[in-house]
Amino acid sequence: MSAASCLLTEDQFLCSICLDVFTDPVTTPCGHNFCKTCITQHWNVNVQCQCPNCKEVFKIRPELRVNTFISEMAAQFRQSAQQKASCSSSEQQAAKPGEVPCDVCTGTKLKALKSCLVCLVSYCETHLEPHLTTSVLKRHQLIDPVENLEGRMCTKHDKLLELFCKTDQMCVCMLCTVLDHKNHDVVPLKEEYEGKKAELVKTEAEVQQMVQKRRLKIQEIKHSVELSEEDADREIADGVQVFTALKESVERRQAELIDTIKEKQRKTEKQAEGFIKELEQEISELKKRSTEVEQLSRSEDHLHLLQSFRTLNTAPPTKNWTGVRVSPPSYEGTVVRAVNQLEETLSKQMKKLIEAELKRVQQYAVDVTLDPDTVHPISTQSHDRKKTNHGNICRCVSSKKAFTSGRFYFEVQVKRWSRWTLGVTRELTNMKERIPMSPTNGYWTVVLTRRGGYFAPDDPSVLLSLKSQPQKVGVFVDYEEGLVCFYDVDAAALIYSFTDCCFTEKLYPFFSPCPNDGVIIHCTEPCVLQ
Template identity: 30%
Template sequence: MVEGNTDRKSVFPLNYLSFHYVSLAFPLLLPAFMQFQSFHIHPLPSSDSGGSKYVGARPDRRHSSIKQKLRTYSHKVKLAVSLTGGMEQGLLDQENFSCSICLDLLSNPVTTSCGHSYCFTCIKTHWDEEDQRGIHSCPQCRRTFKPRPDLCKNTILAASVEQLRKTGLQAAPADHRYTGHEDVTCDLCTGKKIKAIKSCLVCLASYCEKHLQSHYDEPQLRNHRLVELFKNLQENICTRYSTVSAAAERTERQRELKERRGNIQQRIQDREKDVKLLHQEVEAINHSADKTVEDSEKIFTELIRLLQKRSSDVKQQIRSQQETEVSRVKDVQEKLEQEISELKRKDAELEQLSHTEDHNQFLLNYPSLPALRESTHSSSINIRPLRHFEDVTAAVSELRDKLQDVLRDSWTNISLMVTEVDVLLSEPESKSRADFLKYSCEITMDPNTANNYLLLSEGNRKATVMDEPQSYSSHPDRFTDYCQILSKESLTGRCYWEVQWSGRVYVVVAYKNIIREGGDSIFGSNDQSWALDFEQNMYIFWHNNIKTSISGPVSSRVGVYLDHRAGILSFYSVSESMTLIHRVQTRFTEPLHAGVCFVSETGFSAEFCELK
C-alpha cells in the first residue's frame, strides 16, 4: 500500500478505461505496482525526539541497483500504459507487442537485460549465428553480452500477448511494406521481409523503418553513418575503410595510382637515361682499356727490343774483345814458338860441338858460332788474374738489379694508377659488419719484416712477443729497433680486416718503403704510417709523430676499413655491434700494408682474424 494521501489516478489514468481494457492491462500493471510499492519510503516513529528514520532507505552502494530496477519496471508500466491508452482509442498498435526480428506478435517472448523483447526462437537463432564470434548482441541496440545469456520466458508479457490474440485486435501489416523482386530487404527481418529504407556503413546492413529506429534512439548507434540504400552493400563497401562506397574509394585510389604511376614512369625514364649513360661509359672504358693494353704492349715490346739490342751489343763487344785478345795472345805465342825453335837449333849445334874429340877442331869451330840474339819478350809473361770477362757479368747483373728496382717502383705506381680508375663515385661507407665483410681480405704477416723478438704462428697470421730472439735470417726489410711487423699483402681499393689483440698493441697501415731502423722507424712517428694505439681505457692515434687522444670503450677486437682510392681509413670497435673509433681522410700515394707494433712486454700478441 502507498502511504499517505497519494492519488493513484495521478500515477496511471485508469479512470478513463473501461473494465474490459483494464482486464487486459492488469497483468502488466499489478507487478509494476507491487515492485514500486516495495521501493517506497516509509516514515516510522523514531525512538528519539529528533525526528524520524526511513526504513525503506538504502545505502549509497545500493543506489545504482535501485535505479536499475526502477527503470526496468518503469518500462513495463509504460508498456501497460501504451496498451491501455491504445485500447481506449480502439487503435491498439501491435508493434508494441511484435518481435523486432520477425515483426510478428511475440511468440514465447523473452526479454534481454537491455530491455528489448523477442520471440524465443528468433533471438535463439540470431545468437546461434553469432556463436562463432563468441560475443552475442541485441539486434536493436547492439549491446553485447558475454557470455551468452540464458533465456527465460517473460510470463507477464506472454499473458498480455495472449490476451491480445483473444481479442482479435491484431491487424495485418500493409502490403506496401513488404519487399518486391527488386527491393532491398531489411537484414534483421527473419519472417516476412520488410523493405529497407536506409543502409548503415558501420553495421554493413540495411534496415526497415522499425529496425532503423534503434539507430536514432540508442546513443551508441547514433554516430553510425546512414546512407541511401545500397544493393549488394557488402560488395560496394571499401574493405579497408568500411566508410565509403568502393566506387568512390576507387576514384580516389585511381587518382593516387595515376600519380604513383607517373612517378614510377619518371623514375623509369631517369633510370633508362642512367643505363644509357652507363652503357656509353662501358664502351668508353672498354675502348680506353683496349687502347691502353695496345699501347702498353708496344711500350713493353720496345723495352724488350731495347734490352735485346743492348744484349746483342754486349755480346758483339764481348766477341770482338775476345777475338782481339785471342789474336794478341796468338801473336805472342807464335813469336815465342819461333824463338823456341831457334834456341833448340842453337842448342843442338852446341851439343854437337861439345862432342868434338879434336881439341884443335873444337877451338877452331867455337868462335864461328853466332851470338845468341836478345829475346823480344821479357823473361816472363805478365797475365792478369783469371777474371777475363767476369767483370762484364757483374756489370750486367748490376744493371739487372737497377732495372728491377726501377720496374718495381714503376710497377707500384702503375698498379696504383690502374686501381684509381673508378668511374662511379665511392659508395657510402658501410654501417653494419655484414656490409664490411663484403670487402674482407686475407692478410698474413711477412716474416722478412718481423722483429727478431716476434714469434709467428697460426699460418703467419699471429705474432707474439718473446723473451729470446728468434732465428731469422738477415734481411733488409726487417725491423731492428721495435717489435713490429708488416703484412705480406699490399692493399689497394676497398679492404676490411680485423685484429684480435692482447696487451698494448698498435694497429697500423704503412707504406712498404718505411724506414726499418732508428727512432723514426716506429709506426706513427713518420709520414709513411698511421697507427692506432690501445692504452688502458682510451685510444691514441699517431701519424707523423702527431698524437690524437680518443675516448671510448676499448675493445680487444678492432676492425679496419680502407678505401684507398677515396683516401679513407677507419677503425672500428667490434663486439655485438660496430662502433666507429676514428676515421682518417687523406690521400694515399702508394699501396699500403697492414701491420702491428708491440710495447715490448713478453706475451703480448696480435692476430689477423680469419673472416668468413
C-alpha cells in the first residue's frame, strides 16, 4: 500500500471541488472521485445533476457510497502530507498581527504567500503547492496575499469583480454588464488599473514637485531672515553710534531703541518660523501622501488600487505660497524719533541720520503720473502730467497708480505753493460734503495752513514745529509695516510719521495745492505731484 501510494501523484488525492485531500471519497457513475459532502452540496445547489469534471448529466441522482479503497489511500496520503506540512511549518513563520494567515492551515495559522482570486482562499507555502503543480490550478490567478477576498465578489450576483464601469466608476461582475450596467462604458479591470496607475505616477510627480517648491520657499524665507538680520544689525549699530555719545540721561533711550529694533526682528523671525513650520508640515503631509501613492502605484492588486484611488487621488489641502514673503521690518524713522527730543545736542547727528535714511528710502522711489480725471476743469496740466497749475483754485489731484503692498517713495516740489496738503489716501468716491482729513477717514497727510503753520491731521491732530519751510517734501510708505513718513528733503529732516497704521485697501499718492486747512471739499481718487 505504501509503495503504491508513492507511485501516485498528489493530484489524484485532491477533491476538485474543495481542492483538499479526499474526505469520505465517493465515485460518480462517470468514474470521477469527490468528497461526499462536496459533491452532495454541489448537487443540492445546482438544478442539473452533473459531474463537475466531465459535465456528464445524470437524469437520476446517483446513489453515492464511500469508495473504501480511495478512502484508505487518501487517509494514508493525508497522514504523509501532514507529516510533511509539520516539518515544513517548523521552517515557515506563523502569521503575525497585520499579516494575512493561511485559510487552509488548522491550528497555528502560517503566513500566507499568495491569495487565489478564483478560489478566494489565501495559501501558505505548503498549501500553495497544488496551485504551482496541478495543471488545472495553474490557470488560477494568484496575487500577493490580501484579506477579505469575499470583497472581490459581486454582492448582488456572487460573481468575481473582473470589470470596471467607467460610467458609474465602480467595479462590476460579468452579470452586472448585462443587467444593472447595460449599455455602460465597461472595460476590463486590468485596463482601468493601468490607467489609474498611470495617473498615480503623474500624481506622485506632482506631489514631489510641490514638495520641491516648498523646500525652495523655505530657503527663500531663510534668506529673507538673513537679510533682515543684516538690516537689524546695521540699524542697531547706527543707533548705538548715536546714543553712545550721550550721557546717562540718554542711555535709557538707547536701550529703548535697541529693544524696539530687536522686537521688530523677533516679529519677523516669528513670522518666518511660522511659515517654515507650516511649510514643513505640508512637506510632511505631502511626503506621507507620496509614500501612500508610491505604495499604491506598486500594488498588483487591481481591486485594491481602484478602491483606494479615489481617496488617494485627492491632494491634501495645501496653501498657495506663491505670494508669501517675509519682508524685513522697516526701521525708517526709528532712530530719528528717538533722538528728536534731544534736538539741540544731537542736531548734527540727526542730520546725518536723516541723510542716510533718505538714501535708503529713496531706493523705493516711484514715478507717479497725475490722473486727469481727478483734476478740476479750471486747472491746467503739463504735457508730461507731472505738474499742475491751479492758480488760486483749490482742488485735489491723484495718480492713476495705486499701491497694495511693499514700500514706495515720492517727492513733491511745494515751494511755489503757500498752502497745500500732501500725503496718501485710500480709494474714495466723489463727495460734496466737507470731509475732515484723518487716518479714520482714509487720509495720512501733512498740511501747510493759510497762516503758514504745519500740522498732521492725525487722531488727534498734531501741530508741527519745523525749523525751516520745506521746499521739497518726500513721502515714504511701508504698506506692511503701516508706516507713512514725511521728509524735508533739502534740510534732511523728518517732518512727521504716521505709525502703526492698518492698510487694507489701495493707497494713492495725494496732493491738494489749496487752502483747505485739513478739510477736503471734493475729491475722487488719491494722488501725487513731482
